[in-house]
Amino acid sequence: MVQLNVKEVEARLGEVKCAICKDNRFGIDSRTVAKGDGEWKAICLGCFYIFPVHTDMEFYLQTQPDIPYHLKEIACQSCRHRGVTLDFRAVLSVRESVYFVTCPSCHHKFPEQSFLESFE
């Protein structure tokens, strides 16, 4: 699987808000990265709320065969190209999970609200 850069993940999490305090500064627990299973923990620097960040998207896409079809429907916010690649996802709360995607056409990266809350 593609090894994500921790600093980049922390920076991209800044595009969403903490489910508890609405702050947007997060850190990744480096111990969870070292485990190597792709299950990271993010910590809100405002209130220390912890939530999971899943980075093994290859495995996720295999177990959720509907997701690739949804990804094809997402339009890039920058160039309007349809179809994005999934980099990682963060589960901010029971009701809110966010996909962090990249447009293959212009390489714009942006967060997209998850469409399968009920599957979590």
Ligand SMILES: [Zn+2]
């Ligand atoms: Zn918070």
Ligand SMILES: [Zn+2]
């Ligand atoms: Zn684009």
